[in-house]
Amino acid sequence: MPIVTPALALIILVAGIVSGGLGALLGLGGGIFLVPFLNLAMKFPIAAAAAISLTTVIATSSSVSAGRAGKQLINIKLGMLLEVATAAGSLLGAVTAQFLAPSTVQRLFGIATIAVAIVMLTRLQRRNVLDASTDAGVLGGRFHDDESGREVAYRVKRVPFALGASFVAGNLSSLLGIGGGFIKVPVLNAWCGVPMRAAAATSAFMIGVTATSGAVVYYGQGQLQPALAAVAVIGVQIGSWIGMRFGQRASVRWLKMLMAAVLLIISGLMFARAR
Amino acid sequence: MPAARLERLIGTVLRVGISTSSLCLACGVALFFMSGGPIASMLLQAGIIILLATPVARVVVSVAQYVSERDWTFTTLTAIVLVELLASVVAALLFHRKL
Numbered sequence: 271m272p273i274v275t276p277a278l279a280l281i282i283l284v285a286g287i288v289s290g291g292l293g294a295l296l297g298l299g300g301g302i303f304l305v306p307f308l309n310l311a312m313k314f315p316i317a318a319a320a321a322i323s324l325t326t327v328i329a330t331s332s333s334v335s336a337g338r339a340g341k342q343l344i345n346i347k348l349g350m351l352l353e354v355a356t357a358a359g360s361l362l363g364a365v366t367a368q369f370l371a372p373s374t375v376q377r378l379f380g381i382a383t384i385a386v387a388i389v390m391l392t393r394l395q396r397r398n399v400l401d402a403s404t405d406a407g408v409l410g411g412r413f414h415d416d417e418s419g420r421e422v423a424y425r426v427k428r429v430p431f432a433l434g435a436s437f438v439a440g441n442l443s444s445l446l447g448i449g450g451g452f453i454k455v456p457v458l459n460a461w462c463g464v465p466m467r468a469a470a471a472t473s474a475f476m477i478g479v480t481a482t483s484g485a486v487v488y489y490g491q492g493q494l495q496p497a498l499a500a501v502a503v504i505g506v507q508i509g510s511w512i513g514m515r516f517g518q519r520a521s522v523r524w525l526k527m528l529m530a531a532v533l534l535i536i537s538g539l540m541f542a543r544a545r
Numbered sequence: 546m547p548a549a550r551l552e553r554l555i556g557t558v559l560r561v562g563i564s565t566s567s568l569c570l571a572c573g574v575a576l577f578f579m580s581g582g583p584i585a586s587m588l589l590q591a592g593i594i595i596l597l598a599t600p601v602a603r604v605v606v607s608v609a610q611y612v613s614e615r616d617w618t619f620t621t622l623t624a625i626v627l628v629e630l631l632a633s634v635v636a637a638l639l640f641h642r643k644l
Contacts, residue, residue: 339556357629490637
């Protein structure tokens with residue numbers, strides 16, 4: 271367990287602000303930035319890094335979703351349905367972690383992030399919005415689209431595929447200490463007919479439950495350093511507040527380009543560490 | 546509209562949970578670096594437990610809301626999520642005993 275000093279706390283606070291800001295912009299938990307930082311740069315044991323990261327993921331999910339509630343961007347029914355798969359995956363991931371070599375997991379992680387980045391870059395125009403008069407079905411939704419200034423609707427397609435992706439996302443969440451939004455958001459957007467903003471909001475809503483399954487296990491094992499987790503949580507809160515303000519004005523296309531670039535960087539880091 | 550009601554309800558649960566835990570964590574950190582001691586660590590532990598409990602509370606509220614709407618499909622789905630969350634608490638306790 272790392273020794274807590276004011277200097278270390280300050281570094282983690284800043285890392286939390288950066289992760290939280292990027293997380294809010296991209297609809298991710300921010301854990302995908304925090305885990306590599308804590309593990310690679312700060313030399314934390316992977317379990318300690320994952321424990322802190324999962325804690326911040328829960329905080330991001332709660333605060334971002336609390337801020338968005340009432341805007342109808344979060345598809346609660348779809349989120350609840352997919353949570354069945356993601357919580358099961360997360361639970362199983364805690365068990366799987368006991369049997370897989372960390373380097374194997376990191377390579378799988380690297381491959382998955384590249385695949386998702388390619389999908390993001392090749393399907394940049396997937397807005398998926400339909401006329402507001404369309405019947406959205408049981409799982410579909412409607413919301414006010416800031417880009418066109420109109421009320422729009424969407425239907426959810428390929429639900430079994432979304433469930434499968436959510437299961438994998440949950441699995442990676444507890445294995446790696448991340449939320450898993452980096453899998454769900456592109457899958458929901460590119461294949462399941464969900465507009466980018468709704469996909470990001472729904473994913474951010476879900477990752478609180480996903481990360482709780484994993485975080486509880488780390489906490490029970492005494493791998494969570496409370497003071498550092500607290501500093502990281504506060505940092506992420508500040509960052510996500512900044513990110514949400516800025517995110518209102520960012521275009522969907524810009525968000526997707528940024529997301530693809532971020533995925534490629536993380537992939538490279540993971541391969542570098544797997545050797 | 547029931548869907549909008551659930552969204553407001555969930556928003557309230559999340560807002561209360563995150564503000565309470567953030568307050569505990571912020572005070573805990575401040576005390577931790579000023580003097581340390583049992584109150585600091587108690588505040589930090591409380592903040593983390595409230596943080597972990599917030600998504601669970603959100604699922605509990607959803608189960609209750611779907612029951613009151615008599616939407617049995619979503620009552621079942623949210624109840625399964627709740628069972629999965631409780632299973633991870635059980636798993637944590639089992640791992641804890643093993644180590």
